Amino acid sequence: GAEIVFCGRSNVGKSTLLRELTGHDFQTGQKPGVTRSPGHYDWNPEDFVLTDLPGFGFMSGVPDEDRERIKTDVVQYIETHAEKILVGVLVIDGKSAVDIIDRHTERGDIPHDVELFDFLRDVGIPTVVAVNKMDKVDDRDERLNAICERLGLPSPWQQWQDTIAPVSAKRGSIGPLTDAIGSHLHEQKRDDLL
Template sequence: MSSPPVITTPRTKHDVKRKKNLAKMKSREQKKSVERIEKKNNAVTFEVIFAGRSNVGKSTLLNKLTGENVRVGKRPGVTLKPIHLYYDDFLITDMPGFGFMSGVTPEKAEDVKNKIVSYIEDNADRIKIAVQVIDGPAFEEIVERWDARDEIPIDLELHAFLLELNIIPVVAVNKMDKVRDDEVDAMLDRIAEKFGYDSPWKECGCFAPVCARDGQIRPLTSLLKNEIHKMKRDDLFKYFK
């Protein structure tokens, strides 16, 4: 038995008009969205960014610090563009990770890195502090790998870049739960030396050993509040847990 013929109804003038109206509404909403974002950006005078390699725990650390729910992924490179948290004139930005990104071509990864640099340069006037997140237990091995190729490790290059732009870098040394208590100080001293500091890590005033996964972030909170206090913006403390 043959199937009944499919009857198609020609598009009426009403259908065409409805689709045009929907397209106009969508266009207006997009325009309003852009205008809202521009208005928020124009109001920002103080920004803190979170930057670092892929899969070092930037988003998890930011969530623990603020109580927000920024997307966290198991694959390196989930965040491919800046994610913004607006609080009046205060902005916290989760930057894309640089380095290896799962499922991303080398060309795309390089493009993301260039966009990170451009973003920081373009907004250097309002970026007051950069939380540079590193994987503490893996950091020395990563640096040595780059040194063996006679290349400057991206982490150290980023740190120098931030200082050059007069942005205060705060290094959150993450995943410290994987380090034995009696090895912590020696490891952090070696990391401080890799970053070019002559003093022990505790005297540098820019290193915060943390474990984002377990919520052990008090050293970072203290460092951030100390720097913010110096800038006479204690009103921003309320945005940190």
């Protein structure tokens, strides 16, 4: 069936967000680096399947090669299922994403978040960036503009509300995300009818 995938670095709050969206009891604070097969969960209001892809990126105590393999698996899953994936949600930590992206860029590496964002769009999947932990961010607009800039989206962020969804999963404040996902789903339904 139709699928919405969730991906992101470990510890960004992806499980908390999925629990908030579905009511399912996701395992939060899971032991990092343990490769899970993608979890599939029904999303009642829209009758879609939400797929929880394993968290990637730095995890203390996890060897580099395991981390690389997890990311490769995530990319491969998306590539294989691209036809059926209606929306890709990249979850990032609003408090730390910019610093982490800049650190990787300064080292001459491609930051994971930027790589995944570009990849999802390259394979033609409408992409939403769930900027989580906004409850910890003081300079909201500035921060969201900085995130846009890192992703190659011109400021101001407000013009990207179908793509940039500031949320706080822990506080249950996820309206911008369900709106953004909904806008892509409706767009596709309309395209199907034309």
